[in-house]
Amino acid sequence: MSDVSAPRVAVVGGGLAGLVCAAELRDRGVDADVFEATGRAGGVVHTIAEGGYQIEWGPQSFLWEAGSSLDRWIQRLRLGVLPPADAARARYVLKDGRLLNLPRELPKLLGPLGLLRASREALGRARVDPTQSVDAFFRARLGPRVADRLLDAFVTGIWAGDPARLELGSAFPRLTAKVESSRSVLRAFFGGGGARRRTASFVGGMEDLPEALAEHLGPAVKLEHRVQSLLPPGSDDRWVLRTADGEAHVARAVVLATSAHVAGTLLAPHDPALGELLAAQPTAPLATVTLGYRSGAFPEGPPEGFGFLAPEQEQSFVLGCLFPSSLFPLTAPSGCVQLRCMVGGRRHPERVEKGDAELVAGCHTALEPLLGITRAPVTWRVDRHREGIPQYELGHATRLRAIDERLRGHPGLRLTGNSYRGISVPDVVADAERVAIALAGSLTA
Numbered sequence: 001m002s003d004v005s006a007p008r009v010a011v012v013g014g015g016l017a018g019l020v021c022a023a024e025l026r027d028r029g030v031d032a033d034v035f036e037a038t039g040r041a042g043g044v045v046h047t048i049a050e051g052g053y054q055i056e057w058g059p060q061s062f063l064w065e066a067g068s069s070l071d072r073w074i075q076r077l078r079l080g081v082l083p084p085a086d087a088a089r090a091r092y093v094l095k096d097g098r099l100l101n102l103p104r105e106l107p108k109l110l111g112p113l114g115l116l117r118a119s120r121e122a123l124g125r126a127r128v129d130p131t132q133s134v135d136a137f138f139r140a141r142l143g144p145r146v147a148d149r150l151l152d153a154f155v156t157g158i159w160a161g162d163p164a165r166l167e168l169g170s171a172f173p174r175l176t177a178k179v180e181s182s183r184s185v186l187r188a189f190f191g192g193g194g195a196r197r198r199t200a201s202f203v204g205g206m207e208d209l210p211e212a213l214a215e216h217l218g219p220a221v222k223l224e225h226r227v228q229s230l231l232p233p234g235s236d237d238r239w240v241l242r243t244a245d246g247e248a249h250v251a252r253a254v255v256l257a258t259s260a261h262v263a264g265t266l267l268a269p270h271d272p273a274l275g276e277l278l279a280a281q282p283t284a285p286l287a288t289v290t291l292g293y294r295s296g297a298f299p300e301g302p303p304e305g306f307g308f309l310a311p312e313q314e315q316s317f318v319l320g321c322l323f324p325s326s327l328f329p330l331t332a333p334s335g336c337v338q339l340r341c342m343v344g345g346r347r348h349p350e351r352v353e354k355g356d357a358e359l360v361a362g363c364h365t366a367l368e369p370l371l372g373i374t375r376a377p378v379t380w381r382v383d384r385h386r387e388g389i390p391q392y393e394l395g396h397a398t399r400l401r402a403i404d405e406r407l408r409g410h411p412g413l414r415l416t417g418n419s420y421r422g423i424s425v426p427d428v429v430a431d432a433e434r435v436a437i438a439l440a441g442s443l444t445a
């Protein structure tokens with residue numbers, strides 16, 4: 001076996017989670033290398049320049065909160081944060097084929113009965129069962145109109161998921177904790193408190209973040225190093241990782257910062273029960289369809305705002321559509337408009353496999369009447385996220401506890417990434433940092 005390198009920690013996966021984890025380890029004096037399968041660091045965070053457009057492959061933006069782990073990394077890496085244009089505050093929800101502006105048109109969305117039913121909620125005292133479904137909780141507390149017309153859209157926007165399957169406490173831990181303490185969903189939403197979070201991107205697009213992390217890590221990031229197998233420590237206390245080129249690498253500790261599925265495949269030969277727990281993680285595949293239009297295609301003016309979401313009962317081809325060039329004007333050439341549709345998700349995974357032409361036509365047809373578009377797009381791009389968004393469905397918290405239990409039998413093995421404790425960019429960064437701090441503590445103790 002060629003002992004090519006012997007980092008103390010091998011981080012598998014060079015997405016945001018792996019990069020942050022390795023950077024935190026190294027900043028704490030622990031030697032760590034990142035093994036990334038592809039030729040680029042950043043995973044789903046990827047900004048593409050094409051035909052004068054700046055197109056995001058994964059996240060369009062993030063929620064920026066002062067004092068968060070992500071905020072600390074932004075300061076450490078001296079990243080230029082880009083706030084959205086003022087016009088982009090407007091958010092819309094589709095109802096009966098029309099876009100309603102929220103919160104202004106909330107009464108129209110819910111109707112008088114829906115509003116009355118929801119407002120009664122603040123009079124009661126909510127008991128929260130974090131293991132119930134998101135839909136069951138909101139339906140019982142705020143009524144069917146809120147559940148079907150508002151919550152469904154909100155869940156689609158974040159999870160591309162099914163509210164009847166997502167687990168309340170795992171999918172929305174902050175909100176669950178706030179409802180637990182204020183005893184009301186409405187008081188939790190409108191009662192103030194909690195840190196202010198603002199939508200933002202970076203000056204050069206979302207990829208500024210992984211690029212800066214990769215630069216900070218330098219040669220510790222090993223691209224095109226797909227880890228194909230892992231051998232747990234024998235008597236010499238060392239893990240052996242074998243990469244696709246047949247090379248073996250040794251490490252004292254391993255962090256798997258890949259999806260749970262990949263982690264499960266690597267671990268199954270040595271711990272089938274752990275492999276099975278990891279493989280059981282459901283995901284929602286998603287296609288993003290980016291359309292470029294000339295401004296003249298919108299006789300009433302290009303859409304302004306963050307975008308719109310479509311609740312399931314609207315039976316729209318798209319889950320929602322972002323308005324990137326309203327949010328961040330430099331994402332489209334002058335005189336052009338960029339729109340970015342989400343298609344598929346947990347409830348319509350088959351749509352992700354449709355051909356490019358069908359996806360583009362389906363999105364354009366869905367948008368035409370809603371946004372008053374009179375001409376076809378002049379350019380488009382289809383991206384398929386087959387691994388998609390991990391879904392924290394009923395039983396997620398129990399499964400995580402079982403995974404943690406099995407990990408106790410593998411000292412020196414850690415898991416991080418969006419499969420476990422949060423899918424958003426800030427949550428992924430926070431979890432990776434937490435895992436690195438704990439591991440550094442155990443290695444240097």
Ligand SMILES: Cc1cc2nc3c(=O)[nH]c(=O)nc-3n(C[C@H](O)[C@H](O)[C@H](O)COP(=O)(O)OP(=O)(O)OC[C@H]3O[C@@H](n4cnc5c(N)ncnc54)[C@H](O)[C@@H]3O)c2cc1C
Nearest residue numbers: 013015016017037043044058059060227417418423424425
């Ligand atoms: C379409 C889309 C839109 C999103 N929009 C937003 C948004 O607007 N705001 C927000 O906050 N979040 C958003 N998210 C979520 C967020 O971007 C992700 O949850 C987060 O970036 C995931 O980071 P990660 O490091 O956990 O995983 P990944 O980015 O998936 O990284 C995993 C890495 O592991 C590598 N890998 C896999 N197998 C191996 C192996 N065997 N050996 C070595 N390397 C391997 C992969 O190549 C990849 O680079 C979005 C996600 C998607 C998909």
